[in-house]
Structure formats: structure tokens, C-alpha cells
Amino acid sequence: MNSQLKRGTLELCVLSILARRDCYGYELVNAISESMHITEGTIYPLLKRLKDDGNITSYLVESTEGPPRKYYKITNNGLLKTKELEGQWIQFYRSINKILGITEKGE
Amino acid sequence: MNSQLKRGTLELCVLSILARRDCYGYELVNAISESMHITEGTIYPLLKRLKDDGNITSYLVESTEGPPRKYYKITNNGLLKTKELEGQWIQFYRSINKILGITEKGE
């Protein structure tokens, strides 16, 4: 899939998933890669950016299946950010569909 | 609007508009900027890339309202490219909406 399309939306996807439940990085890679191609080289730097900006926090949990997992939890700021980005996304994809002449009446 | 979101879609927007009618660059800027913020610094390099790749051709038309206009016309390759990108776009935005839990039943 066109990698340029993903810019700006992966951040929203990660935040949106973390808004529903805590996840560790590797889990996010697997969850999102069901819908589109992504790799760890994309997710880990993104998680670092989100943490540096105060949108998520992390905590370690030991695992019996391998190395310890670093779980991420969304913050209040992160929730606000999620709502903001979601609004931008909806407005954006509707604009594109309008230009393309695509109408969404049902599935 | 989030500039990262636009990556990869502006190309499709321009191609899609040119698939319907010939346009000159400044006209495209005005047409697209009705739906989202873009500037000439984005469109002109994009048109050059599309032309270099053989997706569009151009021809000059004199104007009584200012300098001559450079009209762009889509090629057969460009039409194929448009269909390909449109398919990618539809698949993409539906994937995102699925991850976000957004359903499009009607407007």
C-alpha cells in the first residue's frame, strides 16, 4: 500500500486503539498490520514521539513468552489529541471523496 | 489542516480532476483549495512530477487576463494511474475507519 497515504493517520490509529485499551508495541504492530502493511521501524519511533509529547505513558510487564513487554497507556492529553485528530481525519477524507466524486451512502 | 494527511492524496486529487477536464495550474490550486488548504508551492512541483512520469501533458493558451496559462491534459497512462490510486485510496480510508470504529451508513 502507498506509504505516503499513511502519513499522519498512523498516529491517529495508535491513539485510537490505546484509547480503548492498553497495548504493548509489538501487539500494536500485529493489530494494525491486519488492516495495512506496517513494520516495527514505523511503530516504535511513533510511540516514542507520542510519549515525548505527553500523549501516552508506559509501564513494563514481564512475560512468560519472551522479553518483558512495554505497555502504553493513553493520557488525558492523548485523549484530547485523539478527538482532535479524528475530527481532522473525518473532515479530510470527506474532502477527498468530494473531490473524487465518491459518495458514501452505504456499504 | 494536518499537512501530513495530504501526502499521497493530492496526486490523486489532481489526476482525478484532470481526468474530467483540462486545467491550468493556478486553476487547480483554486479548485482544490476550496476543500483544503494548499498553495502553489505544492501544486507546481507535483504537476512537474506527473509530467515527468508521463501521466499528463501540457500546452500553453494565451489569456487576456494575465500571463499565458499552461493547461494540463491527462494521458492514457495517467488514467490508469488514477484508477490504481483511487482503488488504493478507497481501500485505505476504509481500513482507517475500521480501525477507528467509524461506520459510513449515510450522511
Next chain:
DNA sequence: CATTGTACCTTGTAATGCAAGGTACTTTGT
């Protein structure tokens, strides 16, 4: 004891939106 799966991370490259700056023509106002 080598391989596979899980799980973390970093470096370097390529792509591209856009602010900023530049050229040139036509019309309008003073």
C-alpha cells in the same frame, strides 16, 4: 544447540507539503 517466535530499539534514506521568494503580464485607481 540451532532455529523460530517474541519483543525491544536505532540509523539512514527517500519522499513531499509548504513557506518564502522570485518573475512577468493586465487591469484599476489616483
Next chain:
DNA sequence: ACAAAGTACCTTGCATTACAAGGTACAATG
């Protein structure tokens, strides 16, 4: 005659970010 505003073209340089590639480390399996 001259300035300003609108039309129309173009380029340079910066910031952002997806991802391939490469690295570390632990547990289970053959």
C-alpha cells in the same frame, strides 16, 4: 504616468515520517 492588486508561472530549502536494514535479548521447540 505610476503604484497596487490580481493573475499566473516557477524554484529553493526545511521539516516530517514510513520503512528497510540491522542490532540485542529471552523462551520454547526440534
